[in-house]
Amino acid sequence: MTSGKVILFNDPHSFSRPQEASVTHLSWQIKVDFNIKTLSGIATYLIQKQPQAGKIILDIKDLVIQAVYVNQTPVSFSLGAEKEYLGQPLEILLLPDSQEISIHYQTTSASAALQWLEPEQTAGGQQPFLFTQSQAILARTWLPCQDSPAVRFTYEAQVEVPPGFFALMSAENPSEIAADGQYTFKMVHPIPSYLMALAVGQINFQAIGPRTGVYAETALLSAAAYEFAEMEKMLQAAEDLYGTYPWGRYDVLVLPPSFPFGGMENPCLTFATPTIITGDRSLTSLVAHELAHSWSGNLVTNATWNDFWLNEGFTVYFERRIMEYLYGSEYADMLKVLGYQDLMKTMDELGVTNPDTCLKLNLENRDPDEGLTEIAYEKGNLFLLTIEKAVGRARFDAFIQDYFQTYSFRSNTTENFLNYLQAFFAPEKELVEQKVKPKKWLYEPGLPLTAISLSSSRFTLVEDKAQEWQSTKDASVLNHLNWTTHEWLYFLQLIQASLQEADMVHLDKVFYFTHSNNAEIAAAWFEMALKKGYKPIEETLEKFLLGVGRRKFVLPLYKLMADKPSGKNWAKGIYEKARPNYHAVTRQSVDKLLFT
Template sequence: MHHVDWDLQVDFMQKKITGSGVYHIRHQQAPEVIFDVHHLKITGVWLEDEPQAVDFSFTQEKPFLGQGLKIPLKPGTQKIRIAFETTAEAAALQWLEPEQTTGKKEPFLFTQSQAILARTWLPCQDSPSVRFTYTARVQVPPHLLPLMSADNPQEKNEDGVYFFRMDQPIPSYLLSLAVGDLAFAPLGERCGVYAEPGSLKAAAYEFAETEQMLLAAENLYGPYRWGRYDLLVLPPSFPFGGMENPKLTFATPTIIAGDRSLTSLVAHELAHSWSGNLVTNATWNDFWLNEGFTVYFERRIMEALYGPEYAQMLHTLGYQDLQHTLEELSQKPQDTCLKLNLENRDPDEGLTEIAYEKGNLFLCRLEALVGRARFDAFVNKYFGTFQFTSMDTDRFEQFLEKELLNGDDAVKQQLNAEAWIHSPGIPEGIVPLQARLFEKVAAELQRWETGTPANQLATENWSTHEWLYFLSNLPKTLAHAKMRELDNAFGFTASGNAEIQAEWLRHSIKHGYKEAYPALEAFLVRVGRRKFLMPLYKALLETESGTDLAREIYRKARPNYHSVSTSSLDALIQATP
């Protein structure tokens, strides 16, 4: 398929999307076409504009993949209409009751299509290697506003019918739809933010520098190819920090800290407009091509705006996360290669820090060996050459050899791309970057460990990143009195910064600091971001008394979580004796 025209009706009473799509296809006398579907009801199929429906069939259902919808073709068929309805098992969709939103008055719907969940809410060829343009007519209740990964309206209309258009070809995992009581605020000529009215002002303040990020990105790696770049702040149940849906990044409210300290996530999703959306991993085995480049690019954007020391902090914290992931995957060493083998596995198993942080570390190593000017020229040519196409690891290696390493045996030997891409772990001899600002944090931590009261530490004007470094490097064992001392001095349990609070709650579980447990339960019930949920539930399950508490909290919290989170947590909690 290369273009689709959808007509969708969003029914909050029955919690389903009903619709049809006209699929424009190209083929060379193929006898049939196959679309991916999973827990999706197909109500009819027509070829071209013929009034008579045609028979269709399904392949055998497979776990997490669903089924193939097989449609016979006639010679010359170029257009197929498929009518469908979503079901209660549509894993991409989360239908929220009014009380689960900020405003508490209106329901909310959002989709999460990555990695292979688009097939649960509309028929598609659900591979990142298949790109298509689309239009959509979407009907919603008149008091709500729909948004898509397309050109979007900025205010509600009276009849609840909206038209969307995406003229740049995208893969199915970047299809998105959100419907809610939403308002819009501009952030510049090309940027803006959507949020529920009660949180719009805070969101607009938090993301005020988005236009500057966009300009910094263009200065690095060429023009932005998508027209507008807007953000949508979703309810707390959104399972990720952000999702790079073209033209409209979906963002978690947990990055709204009041001080713009967590906006590197915006830089990350913006960077995906080049690495991922413009040049896309051809398969989920090549996921590092999306995320490794995006982490590197994100930190270059933050460096351009806030200086090298700021970017150094992000690199150091990322390296810490990578070390934790390598430890967790020590029994699955092949999953620590950049090029993965996900055959007969759910692609979500490849969404680890390996793709993000090992990928970034590889690119940093490459930059260090050839120099920033040569590396930037290479990346610019990479994006320009392969824009709006898909890229696999083998072709990337060939491009790297031809455009950057060709004839330079010394650099090739020092880089050892084979070890980075196809071997487990991190190649020997790689010395991680240590942020200079963290040396001061480490010194203050040392002072506290040797007797200086917490309230006398020099922590004035510390950024979120400095606090995270402080917390992540606390001693492995801490007495209850020392935990209370830190909490009294710095208010970690009641922190309004989700990153800081989550890291503190993890320590509270580990050290049995039960004063924080009411805040822990409130956090886990309110927040659905998988990055926070997995470490906190794992920490509970690792303690003697925590398993029962984890299960008790999960029973309350599970209805607030998206299926992306519950699929991981169900397995984790059920596997615990």
Template sequence: MDYNDSPTATFTADPHSFSQPQKARITHVDWQLEVDFNTKTIHGSGIYHLAHSETDEIVLDVRNLQILAVYLDDESQATDFRLGEEKPFLGQGLHIPLLPQTRSLRLEFKTTPGSAALQWLEPTQTAGKTQPFLFTQSQAILARTWLPCQDSPGIRFTYTAKVTVPAHLLPLMSADNPQQKNENGTYFFKMENPIPSYLLSLAVGDLVFSPIGDRCGVYAEPSSIEAAAYEFADTEKMLLAAEELYGPYLWGRYDLLVLPPSFPFGGMENPKLTFATPTIIAGDRSLTSLVAHELAHSWSGNLVTNATWNDFWLNEGFTVYFERRIMEALYGPEYAEMLHTLGYQDLLHTLDDLSSSPLDTCLKLNLENRDPDEGLTEIAYEKGNYFLRHLERLVGRERFDGFVKKYFSTFRFQSMDTAGFEQFLEKELLNGNEELRRQVNTQGWIHSPGLPAGTPAMHAALFEKVLQELHKWLAGTPAQELVTQGWSTHEWLFFLTNLPDTLGMAQLEELDHAFGFTLSHNAEIQAEWYRHAIRHGYTAAYAALEEFLVRVGRRKFLLPLYKALLQTPEGKSLAQQIYQKARPNYHAVSTSSLDALLRV
């Protein structure tokens, strides 16, 4: 029986949703959405198709969303509804009474200035500087701020949407998408595979399309499309490599959308249409492992989804592992090991940062009464990946690949919690082998803080050459005489992240003069260099630092840089001065973290 129609589907209790899907749930929605840039609102209505047992209500999640009317089935008379108590970051439960024969609801609603998923950009905040832009970010629990929904990753539904926008703009969704504008500004979207609400997305802007393969293409503003198409040219190769590893891609097309720089993440794996930050367009395709990561989510996350945000590692640990297998298939094992090593460095930093809250370094989290965004750390990504590499080493790659492939095929279009994964692991891989069970040590990896004792460090062979050059420089060799030709972004990042904390001003000036870090066009290199500049008071980089912080909204870069500023004597006032200027350019996902940090 199809998941959507099953009256007996089971659900993991989700502390971040008011919905009670075991009693009543959404199976399909037909939305009509009108995007109004003048008022910065979305006016919407939706017909919600339901599955329910013997219950007298359905509960949806809403937050800072205006509910205008609710109708049962085809009734013309609006029905009563009740909004529950408002709770921080969760919003409210929308309680709608049902009759035994009720099979659908029609809801009318409107977004508000508090709809945190939405970012409305002025023309000056876009690449082209002439047209406005709108994009959504629904993960983790922000879908409820722009659409009434059951906002839990454990609840899946299909949808259609009729979207009306100004005729000179193009809308795109996590669905089948148009490739060019029409004359009337009305578009129809369809998602036939069941998805959770956090994968709902909408973007509207002056966008054009360029194909980069039989099943892949890229959308961007006209001024950015050529650079984006060049940067993502290997996407189709990545897709073929992914299918070779873990089975067919089940979503039809795989396209990318390059968003304005205020997008708070590197990428967002919206089905059929990855949202991507322009900070990965470096001109040399050196940062496209992010594309492999978002593509891998088409299996780990979009196909088999964490049941709750406490199980977030099941999405991201698998995706990081899969991403690096794709990169290995395309560029070789030494290249992939560089990515693993940089990730390991990030993991060690995160373990240190979270030393005062050790339970947050377990893979299986407890985020009840907390914003699930607090669980979006390198623990889920890199410790999760490390655990899967640990399994691979124990049983061999061939056997482990068979296990992962069966995991994706067995649970496709379903949700998975940590307990369910452990049961599958026991059945398919451990299979009663006590010695293997002891070596795997799920208690130590999944349910205990930090890394298990005796866990080997990661180190890439290509980074040995980087360390040799770094040591030569520290021993007195001029920076301009170092052998750095052909270094990728990853080698430069390893060089920068391993600089000592005791650099003098003359050393910083020498490095900057030799390699041009301050004015680099590579966002990863800029962000790492600016951390050193802040730590050592290298004020020659401060103008570029400010320009970077005002222009770029990617939270991965913002939080470390603002934190670094706050740790210097003169940095607090500078951080607040820059933030006051930059804040209008940031999405709510970023400002929610930064407001607390800077006490705005």
């Protein structure tokens, strides 16, 4: 059995001191109780410690600790003072021969990682549903752990759920329901706590390929299987690019719409939002993104949340290489340009001199969720694209392959990355410094002058159509274009500034944007409509906000509503009804927006 390596990084978002004593393997026994909405059970860790270490420290938040054992002997424990965002340290005294600790505990109604859904909040509408979301530091709200991405451990689990329910984890998963509700899981590779995941509900499975498949509620299963039909091809493309997939199987679980993110890269089992199911496979780059995390993030992990770009910048780059491999460079170029536009929007919102636009962040005494912006994703990606252009793709691919192999199942800091980059490209030292200037990307705000420009030939054609439409205001010039979601999004961005209400009425009548089943297009249209005061969206917008909990969509919409005269009361009225349907990650963001 492999085990995590003791890391010496100082993590400002964890009380643990893994350099003194760290966990290496978890045996988890848990019971899921939908009646009282709690998890209760035992977390038993194998530990490794320095000879002088007299205690081990774990992170907890909103948990009830009932008893603690060391080497199967009951011991006293202490809980430190609670700290905002971080929760409390759980300190357990150790003896020189201590090798194992066991914590008997129970979650509470405040355990933010857990979302307990009522039947009416699910697609099937018959049975409740539970899912977890641990990133960034919410694992400590459902599992006592050393909740730092620098601490890795293997695990095995025994999970008891009500008979008739399916249970899944970020591990080897069953493909059929256990009639007695008893499930066992095993993760043989060391992972950080934020990649712990659990889902329980009325779920079914459909295979896509030899190593890939989709889990979903029955009502969504066939649509999800159609949407993700190319998962096996994506997996093969990823392996062809950067080496053997290390996790065995790659499956996707489609969650109810309250899931706060597009996807979460839990090993072996990506959690995904149903908003990417459009019927035309146009948003499956999200699957490529989460698959890419199997290397960048899960295999090689940011050591702290200040280094978050190491996870996401590499993953965005890898995702678009997968899409290029499968669909060609013209398709991937569209994703790059849209990503760049998102980056520029974030830069404008934060301000180009804001230190939060550096790749290396300083999130101490702050919620690490504040660092989950397009800076990590798109500035990180643009940095890597700039290196690629400077040294050539073949040389850059060799660098990435070597990077993944060197840091396999380890965590890394920005400083280590920089040292590694400089060592690998020592023969090109002057070229990289002149054409890239890595330290400016990592440690200075804004975009360096070395940033490469991005373009898309397919978007050039969209620009031509946008000009034609603006000169004629005749939607027939847009008929029969067979555009992807990406091209429609780019078109809407191009015409937004000049739109008049009559234009929106006309476009809506022809293309039904207000009632689009494509969440990306609907959200973009709603944003435009709110900026322009286009009132026909109001009823449909409310339905959208009541039915979708993805933070990427709902937070900008509430912000635009609240910015309008008397709009804050409108936003609060809708949010009051929608809030029970949102995960804590989304609730915290919208609460802060509307009530502070």
